[in-house]
Amino acid sequence: MNNPSVDAVVIGSGIIGAMAAHYLQQDGRSVMMIERGEVSRGASSGNAGILAFPEIIPIAAPGTIWKAPKWLLDPLGPLSLPPSYALAMVPWLWRFWRAGARAAFNRTVEVNAKMMPLARSEMLRVIGRTGLEKMVSRTGTLDLYDSEESLFAASTDWEAKRNAGFEFNRVGRSEIETLQPGLAPQFRHGIFTPDGLQVCDPYDFTKALVDHAISCGASLRIGEVTRIEPTASGARVALSDGAAFEAKTVVLAGGAWSKSVAASLGDYAPLETERGYNTTLPPGAFPLQRQLYFNDHGFVVTPLSSGIRVGGAVELGGLNLPPNYKRSEAMLKKAKAFLPALKTEGGRQWMGFRPSMPDCLPVISPSSATSAVIYAFGHGHLGLTQSAATGRLVADLAARRQPALPIEPFRIGRFR
Ligand SMILES: Cc1cc2nc3c(=O)[nH]c(=O)nc-3n(C[C@H](O)[C@H](O)[C@H](O)COP(=O)(O)OP(=O)(O)OC[C@H]3O[C@@H](n4cnc5c(N)ncnc54)[C@H](O)[C@@H]3O)c2cc1C
Incomplete structure (x- = not known):
């Protein structure tokens, strides 16, 4: 037939x-x-809606694997590996570790430094062609660090972004207060990317x-x-x-x-999933001016047309384990500590499957x-x-x- x-x-x-x-x-x-x-x-x-064009630094980086044990020890921290899936992840983690070796890492940064300008110019073209301009906002991104040391530790990555042509400014407490009123006083060190773009709602x-x-x-x-x-x-x-x-x-x-x-x-792809979690609070939960990325905690708070989304985290748990929404709750609790006026009631929890290659x-x-x-x-x-x-x-x-x-x-x- x-x-x-x-x-x-x-x-x-x-x-x-x-x-x-x-x-x-x-x-x-x-x-x-x-x-x-x-x-x-x-x-x-259900993603965070960020058009993260400056993000040329891969997660598989020299040193990432050594930070992992500390993150894994915190059961609700930014990274988790459920014991029942740990063995299945070994081949992927092995490749991930190799991708974080200096030479491989440098190659990936180079590839991304070419990919991202194309990603940006093509995205702007599509938005123009399809009339979706109203679904994109250009309010910039504020990256926040807990301490000067942690910002300093990220300075090589930021330098690589500058070398790739992305513009940003280092900001201190007074600029942070202007860019986002209502942040807890501990946030005194940040980077503002004025050109940061996001979609108003990814769905x-x-x-x-x-x-x-x-x-x-x-x-x-x-x-x-x-x-x-x-x-x-x-x-x-x-x-x-x-x-x-x-x-x-x-x-x-x-x-x-x-x-x-x-x-x-007959094609083999070492594809795994990095499961991510979030909570979307009703619009009005907080007067959020722009995306805030809490770098030392692995989560982001984004203003969407559907509400305020608090999310991130990586759970290496495959496609079949049930979601553990305690992860969404843990990020929401931290967000409340960082944005004390955040109204945390009435949120919608979500878990999604990032399709992730080890390199x-x-x-x-x-x-x-x-x-x-x-x-x-x-x-x-x-x-x-x-x-x-x-x-x-x-x-x-x-x-x-x-x-x-x-x-x-x-x-x-x-x-x-
Ligand atoms: C918490 C979180 C936050 C994120 N934030 C961002 C961000 O801010 N910016 C960013 O750039 N990325 C972000 N991401 C990553 C981004 O969401 C994913 O990389 C992207 O959505 C993947 O798109 P996709 O079309 O490949 O997969 P999906 O959106 O999952 O679509 C795949 C589709 O294929 C269908 N499908 C699968 N198999 C079959 C089959 N055999 N037959 C028919 N249909 C099939 C599925 O049902 C699904 O609808 C985030 C991810 C998560 C989880």
């Missing part, structure tokens, strides 16, 4: 799938998106992009893709409900769930089985930020054009 044939299939309706669909449409491609759950309700719905933004793709002719099919197979003219996508589609191009943008589908093509770089790459299948997953902490650049690279690969950036660092085969 012949399978229905479509031009391009995009698997996943998160921010990466939405951008891939948008860029393929820019090239005149006809797109079908396939989503197994509620549209755009994966990691892209609304992602869904608006999916809706835009649909208004430009994309179709949406609800169903779970179980495998992809190469064919003479492209690839065949099989769904768990028995349906199958033939396509000239298939983009796998399934976030943290992409590993098994890539494996059906902190995404996979943006043709499959080793066929160039008709393009992978776009594994963006970790930076999926929203790097989404437009990813869409652009996906479209370049699909059109067999010279990619806007060399894709070698993002290749699926780098883990062989």
Whole structure:
């Protein structure tokens, strides 16, 4: 029996799938998106909404692994590794440790220093093209440190950001008070990035992009893709409900769930998830002027159109363990201590799955089985930020054009 044939299939309706669909449409491609759950309700719905273009420093850095034991000792600290999942994480942690060696770290910083300007310029282009300017605010980012020593410890990272062309100012207590009234007096050292951008709500933004793709002719099919197979003219996508589609191009943008589908093509991706938590308080919970990042505590407070979001943390707990919302509560308690007038009642808790590669770089790459299948997953902490650049690279690969950036660092085969 012949399978229905479509031009391009995009698997996943998160921010990466939405951008891939948008860029393929820019090239005149006809797109079908396939989503197994509620549209755009994966990691892209509940993140902090920050377009963190200056964030060129990977978490896999020299010294990170030595800080980890201290964090792990605090059961509700910024990093946790549930004992029942610890063994499964060993191969990923081994690669993460190797990615933090000085030479590998320097290479990743270089890659990010090229990726982020593309991410920024492409994001601004998409926002302009789709009329989503009202969903983006430019109020700047305030990074806060507990002490001068801790700011000093981060100074090399900030210098690298400056060398990559990002502007920021060091600020003391009086500027901090002006930038964000109501912060606890302990915060006397910070960095203000005036150009810091954020989306007003990550779910609304992602869904608006999916809706835009649909208004430009994309179709949406609800169903779970179980495998992809190469064919003479492209690839065949099989769904768990028995349906199958033939396509000239298939983009796998399934976030943290992409590993098994890539494996059906014989490709290995050491993809794990860094689970993150937050609480979204009702609008009016605090007169927040801009994003505040509490660097020594691993969480951020963001003003969204849907409320005040307090979140962050990393839990290396895989896809199946139940959420531990004590993590959301712990961050909320700290936020209350740092912003004493914060009203902590009436919040909505959330846990989401960051799709994370151990070298902190995404996979943006043709499959080793066929160039008709393009992978776009594994963006970790930076999926929203790097989404437009990813869409652009996906479209370049699909059109067999010279990619806007060399894709070698993002290749699926780098883990062989
Ligand atoms: C707490 C937290 C805060 C964050 N803050 C930021 C931030 O401020 N800035 C930033 O840039 N990034 C941030 N991130 C990271 C960012 O959210 C992710 O990198 C990004 O959302 C990943 O997008 P995605 O489209 O790859 O995955 P997802 O949004 O998870 O989308 C994947 C989609 O694919 C679907 N899918 C999966 N498998 C299949 C299948 N087999 N068949 C059909 N459909 C399938 C899923 O149902 C899902 O809808 C944060 C993450 C967390 C958890």
